[in-house]
Amino acid sequence: MRPLLSVTELKVHFPVRHGLVRAVDNVSLEVGSAETVGLVGESGCGKTTLGKAILRLVKPTAGSIRLAGTEIADMSRALLRPLRREMQMIFQDPQASLNPRQTVASIIEEPMIVHNIGTRTERREKVAWLMAKVGMRPDASGRYPHEFSGGQRQRIGIARALALNPKLIVCDEPVSALDVSVRAQVINLLEDLKREFELSYLFISHDLSVVEHVSDRIAVMYLGRIVETAEGSSLWKRPLHPYTQALISAVPVPDPTAVSRRVVLQGDLPSPLNPPTGCRFHTRCPYATELCRQSEPQLRRVDAAHQMACHYLPDERHTN
Amino acid sequence: MQGLKEFLRRFVRNWPAVGGFALLMIVLVMALAAPALYPGSPWDLVAQPFLWPGADAQFRLGSDMMGRDLGAGLFHGARVSLLIGFVATLVAVLAGIAIGALAGYYGGWVDDVLMRLTEMFQTIPPFIFAIVLVAIFQPTVATIVLAIGAVSWPAVARLVRGEVMALRNREFVQACIAIGMNDARIIFRHILPNTLAPVIVTGSLMVATAILTEAGLAFLGLGDPNVMSWGTIIGAGRDVLRTAWYVTAIPGVAILLTVLGINLVGEGLNDALNPRLRQK
Amino acid sequence: MSARLLEVRDLRTHFFNRGTVAKAVDGVSFHVDAGEMLALVGESGCGKSVTAYSLLRLIADPPGKIVGGEILFEGHDLMKLSDDEMRRLRGDRIAMIFQDPMSSLNPVFTIGAQIAESVLVHRGGTKAAALSRAVELLDLVGIPDSRRRIDEYPHRLSGGMRQRAVIAMALACEPKLLIADEPTTALDVTIQAQVLALISELKQRLGMGVIMITHDLGVVAQHAQRVAVMYAGKIVEQAAVADLFSRPLHPYTKGLLASIPRQGASGGRLNEIPGMVPSLLAMPRGCSFAPRCPKAVDRCTHHVPSLADISPLHPVSCFVAQQEAKL
Numbered sequence: 001m002r003p004l005l006s007v008t009e010l011k012v013h014f015p016v017r018h019g020l021v022r023a024v025d026n027v028s029l030e031v032g033s034a035e036t037v038g039l040v041g042e043s044g045c046g047k048t049t050l051g052k053a054i055l056r057l058v059k060p061t062a063g064s065i066r067l068a069g070t071e072i073a074d075m076s077r078a079l080l081r082p083l084r085r086e087m088q089m090i091f092q093d094p095q096a097s098l099n100p101r102q103t104v105a106s107i108i109e110e111p112m113i114v115h116n117i118g119t120r121t122e123r124r125e126k127v128a129w130l131m132a133k134v135g136m137r138p139d140a141s142g143r144y145p146h147e148f149s150g151g152q153r154q155r156i157g158i159a160r161a162l163a164l165n166p167k168l169i170v171c172d173e174p175v176s177a178l179d180v181s182v183r184a185q186v187i188n189l190l191e192d193l194k195r196e197f198e199l200s201y202l203f204i205s206h207d208l209s210v211v212e213h214v215s216d217r218i219a220v221m222y223l224g225r226i227v228e229t230a231e232g233s234s235l236w237k238r239p240l241h242p243y244t245q246a247l248i249s250a251v252p253v254p255d256p257t258a259v260s261r262r263v264v265l266q267g268d269l270p271s272p273l274n275p276p277t278g279c280r281f282h283t284r285c286p287y288a289t290e291l292c293r294q295s296e297p298q299l300r301r302v303d304a305a306h307q308m309a310c311h312y313l314p315d316e317r318h319t320n
Numbered sequence: 321m322q323g324l325k326e327f328l329r330r331f332v333r334n335w336p337a338v339g340g341f342a343l344l345m346i347v348l349v350m351a352l353a354a355p356a357l358y359p360g361s362p363w364d365l366v367a368q369p370f371l372w373p374g375a376d377a378q379f380r381l382g383s384d385m386m387g388r389d390l391g392a393g394l395f396h397g398a399r400v401s402l403l404i405g406f407v408a409t410l411v412a413v414l415a416g417i418a419i420g421a422l423a424g425y426y427g428g429w430v431d432d433v434l435m436r437l438t439e440m441f442q443t444i445p446p447f448i449f450a451i452v453l454v455a456i457f458q459p460t461v462a463t464i465v466l467a468i469g470a471v472s473w474p475a476v477a478r479l480v481r482g483e484v485m486a487l488r489n490r491e492f493v494q495a496c497i498a499i500g501m502n503d504a505r506i507i508f509r510h511i512l513p514n515t516l517a518p519v520i521v522t523g524s525l526m527v528a529t530a531i532l533t534e535a536g537l538a539f540l541g542l543g544d545p546n547v548m549s550w551g552t553i554i555g556a557g558r559d560v561l562r563t564a565w566y567v568t569a570i571p572g573v574a575i576l577l578t579v580l581g582i583n584l585v586g587e588g589l590n591d592a593l594n595p596r597l598r599q600k
Numbered sequence: 601m602s603a604r605l606l607e608v609r610d611l612r613t614h615f616f617n618r619g620t621v622a623k624a625v626d627g628v629s630f631h632v633d634a635g636e637m638l639a640l641v642g643e644s645g646c647g648k649s650v651t652a653y654s655l656l657r658l659i660a661d662p663p664g665k666i667v668g669g670e671i672l673f674e675g676h677d678l679m680k681l682s683d684d685e686m687r688r689l690r691g692d693r694i695a696m697i698f699q700d701p702m703s704s705l706n707p708v709f710t711i712g713a714q715i716a717e718s719v720l721v722h723r724g725g726t727k728a729a730a731l732s733r734a735v736e737l738l739d740l741v742g743i744p745d746s747r748r749r750i751d752e753y754p755h756r757l758s759g760g761m762r763q764r765a766v767i768a769m770a771l772a773c774e775p776k777l778l779i780a781d782e783p784t785t786a787l788d789v790t791i792q793a794q795v796l797a798l799i800s801e802l803k804q805r806l807g808m809g810v811i812m813i814t815h816d817l818g819v820v821a822q823h824a825q826r827v828a829v830m831y832a833g834k835i836v837e838q839a840a841v842a843d844l845f846s847r848p849l850h851p852y853t854k855g856l857l858a859s860i861p862r863q864g865a866s867g868g869r870l871n872e873i874p875g876m877v878p879s880l881l882a883m884p885r886g887c888s889f890a891p892r893c894p895k896a897v898d899r900c901t902h903h904v905p906s907l908a909d910i911s912p913l914h915p916v917s918c919f920v921a922q923q924e925a926k927l
Contacts, residue, residue, distance in 0.1 A: 179643035
């Protein structure tokens with residue numbers, strides 16, 4: 001079956017004064033119908049840029065983005081506009097992503113106005129229905145975003161994204177700005193909506209435990225490249241790439257009895273302006289060899305549902 | 321609606337702003353009442369020359385060296401000053417918003433071209449530029465308005481450009497693009513309303529400058545010869561400053577109070593629209 | 601047993617604005633021993649940061665005011681010190697690190713100059729001595745190439761390195777107590793792991809007491825010895841870390857623990873705590889958690905529960921939990 005979204009060898013480069021930032025560099029990714037793909041990585045790894053490039057909010061430098069078979073990477077903005085009904089975004093900061101001068105109802109209605117959907121009454125009905133779907137009281141419709149808490153605001157953002165009945169929603173850190181107890185409410189809501197509307201999510205987050213909870217498949221990014229992809233649970237149980245291993249072990253487990261098998265990574269993320277030669281992770285990798293410094297490993301299939309980009313399998317590695 | 325109420329509440333608590341608003345209202349009433357109180361032309365020679373204020377009950381504010389009623393000049397002059405002040409500012413604000421919004425939203429070469437143009441206008445001293453424009457195009461109310469507008473828009477353009485550039489990168493604008501809005505809708509419905517507060521404040525202060533510029537032009541004899549403005553009276557009174565200083569002083573005080581009123585209102589708007597700044 | 605390093609009794613910090621009172625911290629008591637890390641956990645607005653700022657008397661007045669309580673540091677009540685004495689204590693015996701390392705570093709001075717300054721202010725001595733102390737401190741917090749780094753400006757350092765520099769600055773005078781307000785929230789996980797490991801290690805090595813303010817229960821579980829859970833300006837439960845995670849008593853603590861996704865248990869619904877944190881200006885009568893509490897009984901909506909030991913060293917402020925323990 002054809003995947004809903006298929007990204008092939010996508011590059012997003014930003015020219016800056018002293019060179020070129022390779023924010024996304026040769027990334028290939030697929031999201032199937034009604035599937036949630038998680039995208040994890042640390043700040044600056046390019047995950048948000050990748051999400052925005054898929055929605056054409058930033059311009060891809062090269063590569064292909066196919067949405068339900070249609071190539072959109074180099075489509076003009078005008079031609080793209082009707083296709084935007086199929087793909088929507090939920091932003092990290094619900095405060096910043098809502099126009100402070102619009103009421104809740106007008107925020108949720110606007111996508112339908114833009115795409116000429118329904119009459120005014122039909123749209124108003126749909127707004128009320130959407131508000132109920134995301135768990136907001138009807139009397140909230142005339143109020144402004146600043147009158148709500150973070151969790152409520154994120155519900156407004158979700159309702160707006162749903163207004164056009166999209167198939168794909170890119171969720172960019174949708175719960176990172178929320179408190180723990182509210183985070184669970186929003187995650188559950190996203191999962192309920194996914195089931196009800198058969199949505200596909202590209203779920204971008206730095207929080208591994210959240211990504212693992214919601215995702216069918218997870219892709220790990222490091223410095224503009226995907227270093228490992230796997231089914232959610234198998235990535236957690238059997239991480240293959242040294243970076244994934246370090247990332248997972250760095251997450252503080254909310255269980256004081258958990259045995260600490262921490263691989264504390266040395267050093268900082270190198271600048272994407274000037275990524276290391278060879279394997280981009282070799283400067284921080286405890287197992288790096290001469291081969292890693294010289295040649296860049298490609299993503300390779302380890303088993304049916306597991307790919308990674310390291311020259312060595314775990315049992316072939318030796319600590320330096 | 322709630323925002324408006326909150327704004328009014330903050331504005332009303334600021335007594336200098338309310339005082340300024342009262343001054344401005346007095347001038348506005350003068351302007352509106354002028355045809356009723358002084359039905360004739362302010363240019364008419366109706367009285368004896370050099371009547372001091374209070375000397376004749378019919379001409380309470382006295383008369384000038386030609387015997388024109390200063391009261392009529394003052395009231396009719398208020399019309400001219402306010403009209404030119406507000407219309408010229410409107411012209412400048414509209415031009416500034418258009419240019420600033422285009423430059424800020426599209427960036428790149430559009431921005432470069434428009435900003436170089438803005439800088440070109442800004443390098444010429446505004447008053448001298450206005451004199452040149454009026455001198456070339458013959459002084460009429462319309463050319464004076466356009467001249468003042470032409471020298472004042474760059475400040476608005478720069479302000480709007482800065483605001484638009486900042487808002488352009490805000491997430492809610494990204495959300496608009498993701499929804500599939502066209503640029504016009506994004507600019508007019510989503511970006512510009514959010515730049516309104518600083519533009520209103522700048523615009524209100526520009527009205528004062530415009531009134532001063534008009535008075536200056538009229539003082540130099542570059543006013544519209546068909547209308548009586550405060551600047552015209554001051555210009556005429558210059559020659560008799562030693563013997564009949566009141567001819568200059570009366571419209572001078574009127575300008576002073578009007579400009580003061582506008583500035584107080586502008587400051588009050590600034591405080592009321594930027595509550596965070598006020599707390600500092 | 602040695603005297604308590606810090607003992608806070610019934611601390612109350614309120615904010616006054618236009619005739620309203622927000623009781624941001626409302627009767628908080630806890631203690632910290634030397635060489636121990638106490639975690640203050642809670643969601644935004646629960647009063648954990650205000651508590652920390654109150655300990656150093658850094659609450660802006662107006663609108664805030666510490667309206668009651670005692671803060672006993674090494675036996676002396678900080679509330680009774682003069683402003684000048686308090687100033688000398690800050691950065692010397694008690695140090696604090698903040699969430700955003702960039703905002704606690706002055707961008708126009710070098711790292712070395714800033715660390716040396718805090719040495720000079722509290723310890724005096726020559727500038728050269730202070731600078732060599734700065735180098736030592738950078739070594740201590742694991743900033744490589746410290747001799748060269750002291751001449752760098754904050755913007756040249758990465759986020760993790762900046763937070764290390766801030767920690768170095770805080771440690772300049774070997775404080776007895778370190779207050780860390782969400783020190784790793786702005787950092788990436790792998791960098792967070794480095795910084796937390798560093799704080800734990802320094803606590804051990806220097807015998808400091810540490811108050812770790814965080815919303816991350818994972819950080820609590822991995823690094824703290826004791827934990828106080830805050831909700832709406834009050835401590836609702838306090839226990840040793842192992843005890844709290846294995847036997848949470850307060851319904852809020854239970855809800856929080858159940859609402860975090862567990863590793864290797866993908867899928868399934870997360871536990872939700874319904875509703876949201878009440879506004880400090882419109883607190884419910886009775887227990888402030890009652891409107892969201894699945895176990896609330898009639899009494900909870902009328903009376904405010906107080907923190908009472910159920911088992912030794914595990915106080916909880918919940919009528920239902922206290923009742924169940926008695927049975």
